[in-house]
Amino acid sequence: xxxxxxxxxxxxxxxxxxxxxxxxxxxxxxxxxxxxxxxxxxxxxxxxxxxxxxxxxxxxxxxxxxxxxxxxxxxxxxxxxxxxxxxxxxxxxxxxxxxxxxxxxxxxxxxxxxxxxxxxx
Numbered sequence: 723x724x725x726x727x728x729x730x731x732x733x734x735x736x737x738x739x740x741x742x743x744x745x746x747x748x749x750x751x752x753x754x755x756x757x758x759x760x761x762x763x764x765x766x767x768x769x770x771x772x773x774x775x776x777x778x779x780x781x782x783x784x785x786x787x788x789x790x791x792x793x794x795x796x797x798x799x800x801x802x803x804x805x806x807x808x809x810x811x812x813x814x815x816x817x818x819x820x821x822x823x824x825x826x827x828x829x830x831x832x833x834x835x836x837x838x839x840x841x842x843x
Contacts, residue, residue, distance in 0.1 A: 738822030745819050746770050754804070754816040754843065756823075756832045763797045763828055765804040765836070767813055777811050779804035797828035801835030808841060815842045 723731075747753030747770040757764045764780040779800045781791035786799055808816065816836075823829045837843070 734822040745817050747817055751815045751817055752776055753819045755819040756829050757821050758828045761792050763800045765800050765832055767808045777807035794828055794831040797831040798835040801832035802839045805836040805839030805841045818843045
């Protein structure tokens, strides 16, 4: 990993730590964490009190791998899927965790799709 890439990654991790100081998921209102890499988008609904992932969705899944996996359209599909799974698991409200990424592009698309599919945050 080059020095610039390492510095960029470390900066994101520091930003994420600042976000996580404020954002905690509980059993009543778990955390919706979204992560994006250069190739994929991953969303998880996490109960931090028990340390468990309640539901997850990702472009790594076979159903979402057919088309592009790193664009806004793919992030929208992931957001919708994680919201549907969360509602099926009995989760209505979540706290959004942008993971140190700017609320823009794929991160915003996943959040907006989850809201449209019925999650409140």
